[in-house]
Amino acid sequence: MAGGVGSRFWPMSRSVHPKQFIDVLGIGKSLLQQTYERYANHICPPENILVVTHASYKELVKKQLPGIADENILCEPLRKNTAPCIAYASYKIARKDPKAIVAVAPSDHLILKEKTFEKAIKACFEKATAENCLLTIGIRPMRPDTGYGYIQYVESPVKEKDPRIKKVKTFTEKPDLEMAKFFLQSGDFLWNSGIFVWSVASIIKAMEKYMPEEATLFRNGKDAYDTPAEKQYIEKVYEQCKNISIDYGVMEKADNAYVRSSAIGWSDLGTWGSLYQHMEKDKDMNAVVGKNVMLYQSKGCIVHVPKNKLVVMEGLEDYIVVESEDILLICKKQDEQQIRNFVNEVKARKGEKFV
């Protein structure tokens, strides 16, 4: 899934070039490229990877993943959250291989432990092959974060081959701080990573049960898929279908949901703070992406600027300094939640071209 706009990282991430296409950590690869390689190297043949993205990003995807076939890029005409995206891909996959086992993943997350991740996904594949179930990768929470969804689990009624796989009791959307603290203490809750594993048959069955209108729209396209009529058909479907997440549309309602608790070194890189945590720091704890950045008497800053930009910074402590083409943002790290407001005001006062 590579269709998001990533507005929290404005102006590094912009609607014409969002977060998943950016080398946010300054390691030489965009998050999409990292995600693609994570699967292509260890999980499945590259030709089995589908990228679902907004139509306007098709060329970006092709540029960043030069090995990918055109027909493996599924273009969404509108942003309708994860459920339509997954439905579209699932019906297309089912046409080719009704027995397929599928992993669904956001393309803008970080996973540090590749080996552990491979093991986690393969354990889920095994269970998804054996029975009709919907699996998600759960992350042991490290702080009472109110920005994530939480999954409460119970021991499976039958003994699991992989003891890390648990039965899901409840899904909870972003809780308040009180609740998040309780979840953390209880020990029965995991963060929802948004990475799913299931057989294509299981997810289609669940969609047809819990979101039948959307499922019907996508199922009825099966004669159009992989023909010149597909594009027009999908445009019509996206206009009609609801904006709905797979969590809300299916997972919260399903009675066959499982979670595998997996220490994969995960971060959704959803805030500058979480990004900072994963960036390399200099001796003054500055995290710098950029080739010509000279810091003096500066500490704890995040600097993200283009390669060719020379930056001289003096006397800044705990600031975010980001430049992206025609935009410069300087903001206290502790005030990063204000960035959304800045973006809205920029949009209102200066127009769409700056967002």
Added chain:
Amino acid sequence: MAGGVGSRFWPMSRSVHPKQFIDVLGIGKSLLQQTYERYANHICPPENILVVTHASYKELVKKQLPGIADENILCEPLRKNTAPCIAYASYKIARKDPKAIVAVAPSDHLILKEKTFEKAIKACFEKATAENCLLTIGIRPMRPDTGYGYIQYVESPVKEKDPRIKKVKTFTEKPDLEMAKFFLQSGDFLWNSGIFVWSVASIIKAMEKYMPEEATLFRNGKDAYDTPAEKQYIEKVYEQCKNISIDYGVMEKADNAYVRSSAIGWSDLGTWGSLYQHMEKDKDMNAVVGKNVMLYQSKGCIVHVPKNKLVVMEGLEDYIVVESEDILLICKKQDEQQIRNFVNEVKARKGEKFV
């Protein structure tokens, strides 16, 4: 005089596009354009204005002063301070009009009171026409600034028609703070504005007396001036002549130097602090040059960015934020004296292209 490099204002001012060519105050005109108009509007016919500049700035001068004739732009092949610059122009002027009265002015200063300035220059013209003397415009000091030259004056031995004109007793180069405080208290000292008035005959006479080698070099060019041989001749002369200021080469030694104390609203705009003082400020005392600058919880900052750049700044107090093409500088206002060091380090580490 428009040949300087203005390194104190890096990166706004860069060697390829220095301070005199920049609209530093954001009023729609560069300092050179303001200086040119100051003379052209009130002091002399525009065709009598010569611009002496470094050869590499010739096109910039032509672009900014589209009315100027090619032969009125005198190109220096090397930077040798003010004395060679003034000698070159003086010998050229003397060939055309040996009786000419001349005003010499830097092109990167600010003069707020145009009317008072006009009066001051014209009073000096009158004295320079009547007798063999060298005049400078003096500014009543407002603080014990250690960055300026000071002129000690005494009452003229004869009664001056303009009582603001005084006889110069001493010129003092940049003093230390103790000395500057003394100068300020004494009341007999003025800042040296670097604006001079004299007859071309007087300055040539003085140069031939006090810096005869340089004077001879330029005098000997009179057959080459205004011919195709001028350029080559001047290149040879500049290689041979010393790097020397007119203050040191002539004014400090001359016994016919006068100063006119003039309240012309002068600033050499030599530091960000002095620039800030003369810029328009918003309600939070931020001085902004740029069309798309949005400030939040920011106070007392100087922001100087290109028109097309969107800047969002949050939580900065008393900072300088300057962007110029491929360079961004963020620096505490109080640390602006460090900018010279930054420039030197940039030069050493990143090369000439960034300075």
